[in-house]
Each structure stands twice: as C-alpha cells, then as structure tokens.
Amino acid sequence: MRDAQPSTIFLSDYRVPDFLIDSTHLQFELGEDSTSVCSVLAMRRNPDAAEQGAPLKLHGTELELISLAIDGRQLSDAEWSQSGEELIIDNVPSSFSLSCETRLRPQENTSLEGLYKSSGMFCTQCEAEGFRKITYYLDRPDVMSVFTVEIIADKERYPVLLSNGNLMSSEEQASGKSKTVWHDPFPKPAYLFALVAGKLAVVDDQFVTMNGRCVDLKIYVEEKDLDKCDHAMLSLKNAMRWDEEVYGREYDLDIFNIVAVDDFNMGAMENKSLNIFNTSCVLAKPETTTDAGFQRVEGVVAHEYFHNWSGNRVTCRDWFQLSLKEGFTVFRDAAFSSDMGSPTVKRVEDVTLLRTAQFAEDAGPMAHPIRPDSFIEISNFYTVTIYEKGAEVVRMIHTLLGPELFRKGSDLYFDRHDGQAVTCEDFVLAMEDASGIDLQQFRNWYSQAGTPQLMVSGVYDEQTKTYTLSVKQSCPATPGQPQKAPYHIPLAVALIGEAGQLPLNLDGVEADIETADNTERVLNVSLAEQDFVFKDVEEEPVPSLLRGFSAPVKLVFDYSRAQLLRLMRNDSDGFCRWDASQHLGLLEIKSAIATQAALLEPEYIDVCRDILADTSLDAAMVALMLQLPSEAYLAEIIHPVDVHGIHLARESVRKALANALKDELMACYSRCQSNEEYAATAEQIARRSLKNTALSFLMLLQEDRFTQLAVSQFDTSSNMTDRLAALSCLVNSDAEYKAEALQLFYQQWQHEPLVINQWFQVQAMCHLPGTLKTVKELMSHPAFDIRNPNKVRALIGAFCGQNGVNFHSEDGAAYRFLADQVLLLNRSNPQIASRLLVPLTKWRKYLPAAQKLMYAELERILSEPELSSDVYEVVSKSLQ
Ligand code: PHE
Ligand code: ZN
Numbered sequence: 001m002r003d004a005q006p007s008t009i010f011l012s013d014y015r016v017p018d019f020l021i022d023s024t025h026l027q028f029e030l031g032e033d034s035t036s037v038c039s040v041l042a043m044r045r046n047p048d049a050a051e052q053g054a055p056l057k058l059h060g061t062e063l064e065l066i067s068l069a070i071d072g073r074q075l076s077d078a079e080w081s082q083s084g085e086e087l088i089i090d091n092v093p094s095s096f097s098l099s100c101e102t103r104l105r106p107q108e109n110t111s112l113e114g115l116y117k118s119s120g121m122f123c124t125q126c127e128a129e130g131f132r133k134i135t136y137y138l139d140r141p142d143v144m145s146v147f148t149v150e151i152i153a154d155k156e157r158y159p160v161l162l163s164n165g166n167l168m169s170s171e172e173q174a175s176g177k178s179k180t181v182w183h184d185p186f187p188k189p190a191y192l193f194a195l196v197a198g199k200l201a202v203v204d205d206q207f208v209t210m211n212g213r214c215v216d217l218k219i220y221v222e223e224k225d226l227d228k229c230d231h232a233m234l235s236l237k238n239a240m241r242w243d244e245e246v247y248g249r250e251y252d253l254d255i256f257n258i259v260a261v262d263d264f265n266m267g268a269m270e271n272k273s274l275n276i277f278n279t280s281c282v283l284a285k286p287e288t289t290t291d292a293g294f295q296r297v298e299g300v301v302a303h304e305y306f307h308n309w310s311g312n313r314v315t316c317r318d319w320f321q322l323s324l325k326e327g328f329t330v331f332r333d334a335a336f337s338s339d340m341g342s343p344t345v346k347r348v349e350d351v352t353l354l355r356t357a358q359f360a361e362d363a364g365p366m367a368h369p370i371r372p373d374s375f376i377e378i379s380n381f382y383t384v385t386i387y388e389k390g391a392e393v394v395r396m397i398h399t400l401l402g403p404e405l406f407r408k409g410s411d412l413y414f415d416r417h418d419g420q421a422v423t424c425e426d427f428v429l430a431m432e433d434a435s436g437i438d439l440q441q442f443r444n445w446y447s448q449a450g451t452p453q454l455m456v457s458g459v460y461d462e463q464t465k466t467y468t469l470s471v472k473q474s475c476p477a478t479p480g481q482p483q484k485a486p487y488h489i490p491l492a493v494a495l496i497g498e499a500g501q502l503p504l505n506l507d508g509v510e511a512d513i514e515t516a517d518n519t520e521r522v523l524n525v526s527l528a529e530q531d532f533v534f535k536d537v538e539e540e541p542v543p544s545l546l547r548g549f550s551a552p553v554k555l556v557f558d559y560s561r562a563q564l565l566r567l568m569r570n571d572s573d574g575f576c577r578w579d580a581s582q583h584l585g586l587l588e589i590k591s592a593i594a595t596q597a598a599l600l601e602p603e604y605i606d607v608c609r610d611i612l613a614d615t616s617l618d619a620a621m622v623a624l625m626l627q628l629p630s631e632a633y634l635a636e637i638i639h640p641v642d643v644h645g646i647h648l649a650r651e652s653v654r655k656a657l658a659n660a661l662k663d664e665l666m667a668c669y670s671r672c673q674s675n676e677e678y679a680a681t682a683e684q685i686a687r688r689s690l691k692n693t694a695l696s697f698l699m700l701l702q703e704d705r706f707t708q709l710a711v712s713q714f715d716t717s718s719n720m721t722d723r724l725a726a727l728s729c730l731v732n733s734d735a736e737y738k739a740e741a742l743q744l745f746y747q748q749w750q751h752e753p754l755v756i757n758q759w760f761q762v763q764a765m766c767h768l769p770g771t772l773k774t775v776k777e778l779m780s781h782p783a784f785d786i787r788n789p790n791k792v793r794a795l796i797g798a799f800c801g802q803n804g805v806n807f808h809s810e811d812g813a814a815y816r817f818l819a820d821q822v823l824l825l826n827r828s829n830p831q832i833a834s835r836l837l838v839p840l841t842k843w844r845k846y847l848p849a850a851q852k853l854m855y856a857e858l859e860r861i862l863s864e865p866e867l868s869s870d871v872y873e874v875v876s877k878s879l880q
Contacts, residue, residue, distance in 0.1 A: 317421045
C-alpha cells in the first residue's frame with residue numbers, strides 16, 4: 001500500500017545504474033513462521049555512471065531488515081536511511097561486498113509476488129519488481145549478476161529444493177534439515193531469479209540438442225497431477241526442436257525445470273531454467289482439459305521456453321521495453337502453434353483477441369504505445385497491447401523483410417546483444433542492418449498508441465482496364481497523444497475475379513513487396529492518402545484486403561453483400577474468407593437491430609448452408625465462419641454500445657439461422673460424432689469444434705430432441721471438450737436437467753481444482769437472468785477461494801468481462817458487485833484487483849444511464865483511502 005500519491009515514472013528519465021552487482025550469493029532458511037534471507041553482493045561503481053560519488057540506493061519493500069554490513073563491518077543506524085522503497089547508504093567505496101539479512105513472512109504474502117506459499121510449497125514470482133520483496137537489491141533489469149543460491153529447509157516438508165542453473169550440492173544437515181546449493185553461470189537480472197521448495201513429484205524426460213548435448217527435462221507437480229504432464233512435456237520438446245530449426249537457437253544448460261503452482265497471478269514465468277507455471281497452463285489430460293486448454297498449454301510452454309533467448313539471453317534494459325521480449329516471444333509462440341496445428345485457425349483466433357480486447361484497450365483510458373513512455377505501476381502494463389499488438393508489430397517486420405532477411409535480422413540481434421539488456425530500438429536496428437530495409441517511419445508503431453484506421457475505396461475503369469485503390473489512413477487521439485504521424489503499414493492485397501485471383505501489375509511500382517505468384521502483393525502504405533493503380537485488369541475485381549491480417553488496423557471498405565459473398569466463397573486467403581463471413585454476419589445483425597426482427601438475407605443462408613455441407617473445407621474454419629461476430633467485437637464497431645440491443649439482435653439472428661439450417665446442422669452434428677480415442681490433433685479439434693458449434697445452434701430452437709442431444713452428449717462423452725460444451729448448452733437453456741447436470745459434474749470433479757474452475761466459469765457466463773445471484777452464491781461455495789486468482793478469474797472475471805447482458809443489468813447491481821470485489825482484492829492482491837477492474841473502465845462506450853452508474857462506482861473506488869498503486873493508476877486514469 002502506498003503512503004503518498006503514487007508517482008509516475010518516465011522513460012525519458014532513464015539513467016544507467018550507478019552500481020553494478022558482479023555476483024549475488026543468497027542463503028534462504030525457510031521456516032514455518034518466517035524465512036531468513038542472507039545476501040552477499042559483490043558490488044562496484046558503474047564506470048559508465050554519470051556521477052561517481054552517488055550514494056548507493058537499493059530497492060526493498062515490506063522487508064524486515066535484520067543486519068547490514070559493508071566488507072564485513074556492520075553499519076550503524078546513522079550510516080543508512082530509508083525513503084519510500086529505497087534504502088540509502090551514503091558513503092560506499094568504489095568496490096565492496098554488501099551483506100544483508102532480511103526476514104520475510106511468505107505465509108502471509110497474499111500478493112503472490114516475491115516469496116510466497118501455495119498449497120504448502122514455497123515459490124517465488126519476481127517479474128517485474130518482486131525481488132525487492134525478498135532482499136534489498138538493485139531491482140532493475142539492466143543490473144545483471146551471477147547468482148548462487150543456498151536453500152535450507154525441513155527435509156520432510158520440503159524434500160525438493162530448486163533454484164536457477166546447475167545443482168552444485170545437496171546435503172543433509174542436523175535437526176532434520178537439508179541444504180541445497182544452485183549456481184547459475186549466466187548473469188541475469190533479479191526478475192529472472194526463482195526458488196521453489198516443496199513436496200513435489202516429478203516427470204522426467206530428455207532432449208538432445210542440435211549439437212548433441214543431452215538436457216534433462218523435469219516437470220514438478222503435486223503427486224495427484226503426475227498423469228497430466230505428458231502434453232506439456234511433448235510441447236516442450238517440440239518447442240526446443242522448433243527454436244533450433246526456425247531460429248537456430250539451442251538450449252544452453254544441462255537442465256530445464258518446470259514447476260506447476262496453484263496460486264499464480266499470470267500464466268507462467270520464464271525464470272532461467274526454472275519456469276514456474278500456473279497449473280492451468282501446464283496440466284492437461286483429455287478427461288479434465290478442453291481442446292482450448294490443450295492448445296493453451298502448448299502455447300504457454302513454448303512461450304516460456306522461447307524466452308530463454310528472447311528475454312533471458314537478451315533481456316530488457318528497462319520496463320518500458322517490455323514488448324521487446326513479450327511482443328517478440330508472442331510472435332514466436334504464435335508461429336510455433338501455427339506450425340503445430342492449423343495456421344488459419346490460429347490466425348483467426350489471434351486476430352479475434354486483438355480486435356476485441358486490444359482494440360478496446362487502444363480506444364480506452366489506459367491506451368498506450370507498445371513502448372509506453374510513462375507508467376505508475378509496471379504490473380498494469382502486462383497488457384494485450386504490449387503482448388499481442390507487440391507481436392503484430394514484429395509480424396509486420398517479418399512481412400516487410402520476408403522470412404530470410406528476418407532470420408538474418410534475428411541472428412544479428414541475438415549475436416550482437418547476447419548477455420545484454422537492450423531496447424526495442426536495438427531490435428529494430430538489427431533488423432534494419434541485416435536487411436538494408438529502412439524502418440524509420442515504421443518506428444511510429446513503437447511510439448504511438450491507438451488503432452490506425454484504413455479507409456479504402458476502389459474504382460475500376462472499364463476503358464483503361466485499370467483498378468485504383470485509394471487508401472486513407474488516420475489514427476484517433478489517445479491520452480497524451482492528440483495528433484499522430486502516418487504509419488508505415490504493410491497492406492497485403494489481391495484482386496479476385498469471377499474465376500479466382502487476377503495477376504497484379506502495379507503502375508509506377510511503388511517500392512512494394514511482391515510475393516511468389518504475382519497474384520498477391522504487400523503495398524507499402526506510408527502517406528495519409530495514397531493511390532495504388534493496377535494495370536491490365538481484365539474484369540472488375542473484388543479487392544481482397546489486409547490478407548492474413550497483415551497489419552493491426554481497422555479496415556473500412558464499403559463492400560456490398562455480393563462482393564462479400566464472392567470473398568467468402570472464393571478467396572484463397574483463409575483469414576479474408578473468414579473475415580467476409582463476419583462482415584456478412586455483421587450486416588445481418590445490424591439489420592436485425594434496425595428492424596427489430598431477424599429476416600435473414602437468402603444469400604447469407606445459402607452460403608452458410610453450402611459451407612456446412614462442404615466436407616472438403618477445414619471443419620474448424622466452417623465452425624469459425626458460422627459463428628457470428630462476438631458481442632465483444634460488436635461493441636467495438638457499434639457506437640454507443642447498447643449491450644442488450646446487441647445481444648437480442650445477435651441471438652435472434654443465430655436463432656433464425658438455426659431454424660433455416662436445422663437439417664444441415666443436425667447432419668453436420670452426426671457426421672462429426674466419433675468414437676475414436678481422444679487426441680489433441682488439429683483434425684480432431686476441428687471436428688469437435690464444428691460439432692459443438694452445430695449443437696449450440698440447435699439448442700436455440702428449444703426442441704426436445706435437441707435438448708436430448710445435449711443431455712446425452714453430457715452423459716456419455718469422456719472428454720472435457722464435449723462434456724463442457726454440452727453443459728454450457730444446458731446451462732444456457734431452460735432444460736430441466738441443468739441443475740442435476742451441474743450437480744453431477746461437481747460431484748465427479750470436486751477434487752480437480754482446474755475442472756471446478758470451468759464449472760464456475762460456465763455458470764458465471766450464463767446469459768439468462770439471475771446470474772449475478774448465482775455468482776454471489778457461488779462465492780460462498782466451499783470450493784471458491786478469493787485468494788486464488790484462477791478462481792477469481794473463473795467466477796468474477798468471467799462474469800464481469802464476458803457476460804455483457806448480466807454485467808450491464810440496468811439497475812447497476814453488477815457494477816456495484818465488481819467495485820466491492822475490487823476493493824476487497826485491493827488489500828490482498830492488488831494485481832488481480834486492477835485487472836478485474838478493467839470492464840468498468842470502458843464506461844465511455846455505453847449508453848448514458850450505464851455510463852453514470854459505472855462512473856459512480858469508479859469514483860467510489862477512488863475515494864478509498866488505501867488504494868494500491870495498481871488500482872489507483874487504473875481508476876484515476878479511467879476517470880480523467
Ligand atoms: N513474463 C511472463 C510471460 O509472459 C509473464 C509474467 C509477468 C508472469 C509478470 C508473472 C509476472 O511469459
Ligand atoms: Zn512472456
């Protein structure tokens with residue numbers, strides 16, 4: 001908790017550190033009431049520091065200081081002072097050894113940052129600034145040190161003692177304790193430090209690297225979860241191989257550990273050779289985990305592994321550069337998942353997340369560039385903008401350079417900066433130097449916030465056989481940035497004729513990028529207004545724009561229904577076909593809003609019927625094309641947002657479609673049924689996805705036979721994907737069986753916390769009236785625990801963030817409910833509190849009555865006397 005108004009930190013204030021830490025020796029004595037931490041730091045003045053006589057200022061927070069010595073001499077109270085999070089020692093030599101003892105109470109640490117306990121085990125989370133909750137230190141990523149860690153603990157309670165790097169020794173001590181020493185030869189910033197102690201079971205495997213080195217792979221979990229590690233282990237080995245093949249990156253130690261913990265604020269953490277995972281991102285087996293869960297495990301395991309190079313070997317100079325490691329690593333894990341499964345499906349999923357959550361963030365009060373220039377609390381900047389938009393920016397560089405030059409660029413980046421803490425600018429420079437391509441204007445993507453809009457129109461001239469695309473770009477104002485300079489936008493295009501793609505002959509050949517077959521080009525859009533003229537176009541084409549979603553922009557093109565139908569049927573770009581389906585769906589929903597009735601266009605029904613019947617198509621794509629744009633996406637394009645109006649219109653369109661295609665949906669459902677053994681393969685996942693999409697449409701018809709279908713799917717399926725899909729259908733219907741199904745499900749899975757989270761979540765997402773009451777009741781259910789972030793996200797987070805109609809109930813009861821939970825969590829876990837708060841911050845989008853109620857709750861939060869800096873930043877910025 002803060003004592004004064006939290007202050008803003010600026011990128012422009014960056015200074016190199018005054019001191020360096022060559023080596024860090026830590027000794028932990030883990031106890032039942034408190035833990036003692038003794039550190040010995042080999043420090044010296046940084047020769048590059050501006051001021052050579054500066055005092056030593058160490059970071060530390062919520063620490064009990066026991067002793068402090070320099071070169072073995074205890075400091076008297078007069079020799080040091082404290083101010084805020086800093087411990088200041090005025091006179092220090094140019095090089096010295098600093099010894100410090102602190103006492104911690106991990107048992108009472110509910111923030112899940114620093115050293116804490118989860119299900120009986122000790123674990124740490126230090127990114128971004130958690131290490132200062134362990135000992136006094138230079139807790140900034142540009143101070144890199146070689147760590148040696150001694151862990152002493154009761155050997156019965158904590159038989160497994162882990163830290164980074166190599167195991168040096170392990171010995172029994174007197175009085176039932178044991179001591180283990182770890183040494184990490186790679187200098188690293190404190191945020192990559194980790195320690196784990198507990199009673200853990202382990203799954204072992206090995207990986208032989210491209211140079212023939214054998215690496216021990218270990219996944220540590222609770223005994224009962226030993227049967228849920230296979231998928232993570234396979235994903236890890238695939239990721240290790242992929243990074244060698246695609247980036248030439250080899251693993252650098254003889255051991256790689258993963259530990260699963262129940263209480264974790266985020267998905268997982270890339271600590272050097274000791275990745276710590278939220279159980280939800282590592283455990284998986286068919287009976288308990290959905291297809292989406294399997295894919296998440298694969299993606300997160302790979303993401304954390306890839307950080308070993310993009311994050312650990314080359315790290316960030318300061319936290320303003322967070323996207324340097326996160327954007328790049330998300331780009332890498334997305335390419336990996338795409339190679340492991342279905343590329344188009346992965347792309348559509350990623351774009352969907354970007355266009356809902358990220359576009360909303362970019363249009364809201366917390367909008368920030370992927371390299372922000374200020375923040376109050378860095379924990380608030382682990383955002384979809386830093387991660388997902390950051391990945392899109394790297395992807396655009398990949399598009400502009402092409403795969404070979406991009407690889408040259410990444411090789412240069414890793415070679416040049418191995419062992420350093422660097423900036424986004426260093427990354428861009430390496431890409432420029434390796435490719436010879438000018439990225440000067442492209443850098444605006446790093447400094448400007450907001451989602452650019454591309455207004456495109458096309459004119460065909462029958463006489464001259466030319467087709468002119470006129471492109472106008474603009475970007476709305478965002479907090480602190482009223483005006484934007486034009487972006488360099490790679491715009492991938494094709495022209496679709498009656499029988500397929502037309503050859504492209506660009507007039508004036510604007511430095512554009514040509515792709516293999518001359519029917520697709522990447523246009524370099526760089527001016528506010530620009531024309532591109534295509535010659536020798538033999539027929540009037542339909543432009544296929546932003547192919548593969550080549551840039552994170554809002555595209556506006558006034559497509560007619562006929563044009564969209566041509567794209568949806570004929571475009572060779574899977575993303576654009578899907579996007580055309582969404583656009584058509586949007587037109588249906590808009591007309592349902594306007595007419596208050598869902599009279600679907602016959603052509604829309606026809607195209608849906610055709611794709612449902614077309615077994616040559618990827619089933620997952622069929623499922624995605626049939627699903628109408630989500631309410632969250634609609635809230636990004638229809639203003640102001642009438643949540644209930646949008647919901648009703650969308651549901652009525654879905655129901656009308658289900659009615660029109662009843663037989664086809666039923667046939668498709670039956671066709672997709674299968675008795676084969678579960679596997680998380682793209683092909684099986686696709687089939688389940690289409691089957692469950694069909695089921696959810698049929699359930700809207702409220703016919704007994706379809707309810708029976710859901711009931712029997714629930715009763716008989718052995719995999720969680722089908723089971724949960726059926727349960728969700730039942731929960732959202734008026735089926736009598738629903739209460740019993742929920743009860744059965746709970747009884748069967750009460751000993752599996754991750755399954756119970758899904759049970760909470762289906763109920764929280766029910767769009768029927770009365771859900772707030774259910775959520776409140778579930779909060780007193782014995783399985784709920786407000787200290788566990790996964791439970792909070794499953795119940796409160798899902799209700800407030802993904803259940804629009806209930807969250808925006810007109811009496812404002814749900815707004816009040818959320819504000820109450822935020823205030824409660826503000827004390828115990830500020831990071832979770834400020835994340836949970838996000839739906840309220842979007843108040844400006846809604847109708848005036850809703851705005852007023854939401855605003856009042858934000859003010860109520862702001863008036864709380866002891867707000868954490870996390871919550872303070874989000875609330876105060878959203879009220880500005
Ligand atoms: N660095 C982690 C990742 O993206 C995320 C994380 C941030 C985890 C902060 C914990 C705390 O891989
Ligand atoms: Zn990451």
